Amino acid sequence: MCILESNLRPSTVLIQAIEITKRFGELCAVDQVSLTVNCGEIVGLVGADGAGKTTTLRLICGALKLDAGQIRIGGYDIQQQTEEARAQIGYLPQRFSLYEELTVMENIRFFAEARGVQREEWLPRCLDILKFVGLAAFTERLAGKLSGGMKQKLGLAAALVHSPKVLLLDEPTTGVDPVTRQDFWQLIIRLAAQEQTAILVSTPYMDEASRCHRIHFMREGKIFIEGTPANLKASLSGSILEVRGEPLPLLRQLALEEPGVLNAQRFGDRLHLRVIAGKSTEISAALQKRAKQAGGKITALHWVEAQLEDVFIALLEDERRGRSHSR
Numbered sequence: 378m379c380i381l382e383s384n385l386r387p388s389t390v391l392i393q394a395i396e397i398t399k400r401f402g403e404l405c406a407v408d409q410v411s412l413t414v415n416c417g418e419i420v421g422l423v424g425a426d427g428a429g430k431t432t433t434l435r436l437i438c439g440a441l442k443l444d445a446g447q448i449r450i451g452g453y454d455i456q457q458q459t460e461e462a463r464a465q466i467g468y469l470p471q472r473f474s475l476y477e478e479l480t481v482m483e484n485i486r487f488f489a490e491a492r493g494v495q496r497e498e499w500l501p502r503c504l505d506i507l508k509f510v511g512l513a514a515f516t517e518r519l520a521g522k523l524s525g526g527m528k529q530k531l532g533l534a535a536a537l538v539h540s541p542k543v544l545l546l547d548e549p550t551t552g553v554d555p556v557t558r559q560d561f562w563q564l565i566i567r568l569a570a571q572e573q574t575a576i577l578v579s580t581p582y583m584d585e586a587s588r589c590h591r592i593h594f595m596r597e598g599k600i601f602i603e604g605t606p607a608n609l610k611a612s613l614s615g616s617i618l619e620v621r622g623e624p625l626p627l628l629r630q631l632a633l634e635e636p637g638v639l640n641a642q643r644f645g646d647r648l649h650l651r652v653i654a655g656k657s658t659e660i661s662a663a664l665q666k667r668a669k670q671a672g673g674k675i676t677a678l679h680w681v682e683a684q685l686e687d688v689f690i691a692l693l694e695d696e697r698r699g700r701s702h703s704r
């Protein structure tokens with residue numbers, strides 16, 4: 378099956394945002410953001426609530442007007458050649474609205490016709506796409522009766538009806554169960570690899586971020602760091618010491634008091650300590666001793682590879698320290 382008919386070269390830049398800015402009154406929601414996405418590439422826009430992810434995606438798809446900067450989609454300027462640029466884009470908004478009283482097939486037909494897909498084309502194409510997203514067995518089900526994950530898959534199908542070269546996905550898996558999240562990512566990866574679609578996906582989840590080819594971390598409207606997951610992890614200063622034991626709040630407190638521990642973050646039933654490289658043996662011995670004296674217990678302590686979450690937290694800490702020093 379071919380979702381996208383194209384013979385683009387792998388290095389073709391399909392999304393290019395140059396210093397784009399959007400203000401809402403006093404608030405600068407997107408502040409001089411620049412990014413590119415090549416064909417066949419999955420780029421993640423990662424950040425907490427209110428970081429500016431949705432606003433960035435809405436600017437890129439032309440739903441919002443830029444205050445400054447430039448956006449080119451497949452070479453077309455979104456402000457000057459809006460129709461041509463938009464024709465290249467499939468967009469799954471954060472709050473995708475489908476017609477609950479229509480069936481899956483009727484919904485997809487609606488989106489296909491709204492996108493100008495010809496009558497003779499839409500049926501085979503919609504069937505193809507529904508099969509691709511795993512909804513082929515549910516064509517007659519009312520959309521209102523679909524599970525949350527199935528609704529998101531229908532949203533993805535709707536975004537794909539016109540064979541877009543560019544796909545913008547705004548937190549497509551938020552609120553979706555882990556199995557469906559996995560399915561959804563398999564679809565995204567296949568679209569990029571087989572159809573050479575350029576995909577820009579926003580997510581608050583670090584495990585999803587690590588599946589992207591490149592990531593842009595966003596905060597307060599700005600991109601404060603970008604790179605491949607491997608490069609970002611390699612850039613982390615210090616090493617990560619994973620600690621298991623109890624009680625975790627006490628162990629965390631003791632760790633933070635230990636010279637050489639840069640920060641201590643809880644990950645479920647364990648702690649990740651970022652420690653100054655070269656001090657590792659010293660720190661782990663001191664921590665074992667102090668935990669025992671304080672009535673705590675360390676059951677496991679070993680070095681682990683940094684996760685993206687460690688990188689993200691370290692960056693925020695460094696930024697916070699930088700800010701308080703400059704006051």
Ligand SMILES: Nc1ncnc2c1ncn2[C@@H]1O[C@H](COP(=O)(O)OP(=O)(O)OP(=O)(O)O)[C@@H](O)[C@H]1O
Nearest residue numbers: 401404406424425426427428429430431432433471
């Ligand atoms: N239409 C609007 N009018 C005024 N302020 C807005 C508007 N849209 C967004 N904002 C503000 O811009 C900032 C960025 O919002 P945005 O929705 O882009 O963040 P986000 O990263 O997508 O957050 P979330 O993870 O919660 O979806 C927020 O402070 C938000 O309140």
Ligand SMILES: [Mg+2]
Nearest residue numbers: 430431432471
């Ligand atoms: Mg959002």
